[in-house]
Amino acid sequence: MLAVRKMGTLFIAFALLLSFGFSASFSGVANAYDPNVQLSYAHTKTIQGTPNNFSRLSGSVEVTNLSPTKQVKVVYTTGNGIWQEQSASYTATLASGDEAWNFNIDAPLSTAFEFAIKYVVNGQTYWDNNNGSNYKVGGASEPDRILSKAALKLYESSYFSNRSGLYVGGKIYLKNLAPTKTVTIVYSYDNWATTQTASASYDSFVANSGNAFETWNFTFSATGQPIKFAISYTVNGVTYWDNNNGANYSLVF
Template identity: 30%
Template sequence: MNKIQLLYVENVISRKKAGVRQTLRFFTRVEDVSYDKRIDVVWAGEDGVWQTLPASWHSKPEHDKEYWQARMDFRLAPDKSLPGNIRFGLRYQVSGVEYWDNNQGLNYSSQADSGVKLTCALPVLNIDFANKLDDGQKIVPVTVAADKFTDADKVTVHWTTDNWRHTHKTPCHFKRDHWDKEALSNARNPNQYGIAIWKGWLRIGQAFRLQYSISVERDGQVFWDNNFGKNYSVSREPLKILILNLHCYQEDNQDYKFSQIARAIEELNIDVVCLQEVAELWNDGAGDWESNSARIINDRLASPYHIHTDWSHLGFDKYREGVAILSKYPLTKHDARYVSGSHDVYDIHSRKVVMAQIRVPYIGSVNVFSAHLSWWENGFSEQFKRLCEWADAKQSAHVKATLLCGDFNIAAGSAGYHLVVDAHQYEDQYLAANSQGLFEKIFRVNDPHWQDYLNDDYRIDYIFLNKASGLRVTSARVLFTEQDYGRVSDHCGYFMVFEPK
């Protein structure tokens, strides 16, 4: 395809008591050349004045393609006319280069109040679709533009909410005016380009994800819109998890860094935060809640999260050092226990782990463990074994997934990492998201040379997901670097996103 391609334009005039309004909408497909991009509609109405309308990101149907959209609304006023008929082209600026889709230099046109015009040479196209499912939404409308198919025998949406293990078919109905009846009931001449508008409603209930495609049947032929072979997909908000070792109050500008962590949690809309080296003043072993670093971060959120924290041992001769979980959603269960043989609070290798069972909307119950284990030579093996046994005991039929999160003090490819791999129970989710070929060699094929592939991987912080879990990681990135929120610890953070399989 070209770097940018217009899929459809919509031009509608409505008349209500509040006045006359003209709405223009543009929908385009672009090649994802770089993150830093700009898409504009360059257009002119009947007054001949050329203007620029910025487009906004809509969705990402596949790894190298994106949908962008633009919309304008105009109200007729005594001193201001409507644009009426328009001419336009699309401009795509990225990496210092400019690309155009302007109908091969002739510009596109759209007549006033003409309805939908398809420009992509497709006989059927899904239009006006949302890029996510709203909280509480149980019905999804589907609007289909069929080119000159007002006499189609059947228009059908084929859909699933469980990745095509079960499928449904919902018929669509022909709509002479697919726009909101109250707003646009007096539209002058909708669909003058010969586009037939069909509408269907999918009842998805509490499903997390909807996938669908559309078929049009006419005179024994079947025409499809399956999103260029990828099917349409729309879902609820995924589960977003952050892990971070806080470095036990050893940072310069510590107070500012706590604020940066809180800022990242809010801006990235993170659901669950697993923290290690959480510290509060020792105070002769009694602790000091006001100085607890997890509490301070939590209190700096606009809406504080649910918090569960506990401590293991004396750290840096002045702190109670431990771990914590912050959760946007209530904790249905929580627990804490030592996984080390030692429970001596003056022994740095006394290691306690906290767990929380969290009910995540549209996903289900998830068991999350925040851990900070000892180095290999100081007891990692026995600690990890006890952690896995504890996690197994917490597993039940209604638990969707189990995630072991935090600082495991084992480098990727080390003996400790080998122990995790050889157990065939938990899998490294950062690797799954970013190096899928390597992930397959290590966790699925058990390539005898897998350790060699990790020579340059110095991570010791992980999210290990039980391979029997019903979740899959969709993205993973390093956080708190010079490129984003700055360094806040001697560790980086890891931010990962999960969806149901």
């Protein structure tokens, strides 16, 4: 567990600089980690657009629910030396009582994002800047998907068909916590009255992650009915779940 450090005066000064539109080197401000706010996951994808395709950084943040009124923001740069803020949106209240807030940031193709998370509540500002290193995703030299608090995350899923029939397929990324692990899809066609399972299989390490993250794929035969599913990841005797913040995942053919 990382050591907890309270926000110092340097962070206050930097927040004021941002509010007045000045640019600064965010990574040089100070180290910050606070249990009240933590990035869960983040990844980039290529989005088809008109007239040009673009990159989208998506992610989720978990915050302690300290008050009904709060702001969760992503403070980011795309390599041009200018820091900007993008508000995250409330998504769900988790079983722990914490809240999940999601964000999306669009930029030109192959953009390298560098960012930290700012949480403002009760007149206080809490930061998660990856313990002073900031989070870095995308571009030529950084991974296109990362995990912080989360152990795994669904990357994509869809129905598809070929000559053999109809299938559900998808990709998952997860923390490489040990060489031996199992990843299982638990799914239902009748709103969880009955369930079935399918195994995912290892595909590759996430590029530029130093083997910290892996990609796993899954495919199983489908009926074409609406389907709900969640993903379990068992490693070192512990089972982690990605159930879409308690809502489970859904697909409609």
